[in-house]
Amino acid sequence: MHTFGHPCEIDRIADICKRYHIAMVEDSAESIGSYYKGRHTGTFGKIGILSFNGNKTITTGGGGMIITDDDELGILAKHITTTAxxxxxxxxxxxxxxxxxxxxxxxxxxxxxxxEMLPEFIASKRQTATEYEAFFRSIASVIFVTEPKDCISNYWLNAILLPDEEHREAFLKASNDARVITRPAWILMNELQMFKCAPMGDLSIAKDISARLVNIPSSVRLT
Ligand SMILES: Cc1ncc(COP(=O)(O)O)c(C=O)c1O
Structure with a gap:
């Protein structure tokens, strides 16, 4: 999946899947309008998905879309999602x-x-990101999360990284007290009650980022 709309190194994941004969399901719920090496996210896997939930770049109120270039799978997906x-x-x-x-x-x-509005929405989100990037550049202790190399991101959700959890908590309190909605990242899956007993690998990077990350306002600006 492509966190906050920033494409991951999907070709490396595709190579691993190919090597081990795993069908790749690409969760591009967050990344409509994002491209990895010139190719739209969601089109790398055997099957991909987009979310049109209310919090996404474009919305239908709820629901989403399956993307595949496998005709057989597409027909089957349509069949079983429409009562077969x-x-x-x-x-x-x-x-x-x-x-x-x-x-x-x-x-x-x-x-x-x-x-039809997607290009406009993405241009607006990218403009917001450009302004955030310029603003946070002058604050050495804050990293604004930008699109990875060879990618175009939709900047669905903007994010900053603070030095540590203590700074994150202080930032969350100060911004929300000032009525600016900011949030920590989602709780890692392995920390959720029902998955605590599930096997896991080394999550030190995820844990470190999760403790320092804050999502900052990211909505499309109305002109
Ligand atoms: C990566 C990812 N996958 C799946 C979903 C779920 O999408 P939906 O709300 O359309 O079921 C989300 C929603 O935010 C998401 O971010």
């Missing part, structure tokens, strides 16, 4: 276990209109 009903003018026969994950037309219409 066999196409027939009057008979209702379901030939597999299916789900009703249809997007209602009204939500889809909203999504189509939003899609």
């Amino acid at each position: 009903k066999k196409p027939h003018p009057w008979e209702f026969e379901h030939d597999m276990i299916g789900y009703n994950y249809r997007m209602p037309n009204i939500n889809a219409a909203l999504g189509c209109a939003q899609m």
Whole structure:
């Protein structure tokens, strides 16, 4: 997955998957409009997804999209997400276990209109990021998270890294007291109650970043 809309080194993950015959599912929920080496995120895996949840760059209120260039898989995905009903003018026969994950037309219409606005939304988000980057450049103890090499990021969620947890807590308190909504990163999965017993590798980098990271306001600016 591409955290905060910044593409990860997806070709390295794709190589590992290829070596071990693993089908790569690419979670690009956060990264519509982000490109890795000129290619849109979500198109590297056997299957990819986009989220159109209310907090995303474009929204249909809820729901999302499956992306694949595998025709067979695409047809199967459509079938099982629309109750697995066999196409027939009057008979209702379901030939597999299916789900009703249809997007209602009204939500889809909203999504189509939003899609037309996507270039504008991304330009606005990138402009905000440019201004943040210029601002934080003068503060040596704060790192503004920027797009990785060879990437174009949608800057879905802007983030800064503070020196340590103590500074993060002070920053969160001061900014929220000043009515600027800032948040820590999501709690790491291995720290959630229900996954505490799950096997895990060395998470020292994730832990370090999680203790120092703050998401700062990132919405599209209205003109
Ligand atoms: C990486 C990632 N995957 C999946 C989801 C879930 O998407 P949805 O809210 O559309 O179910 C999110 C939502 O924020 C996400 O950030």
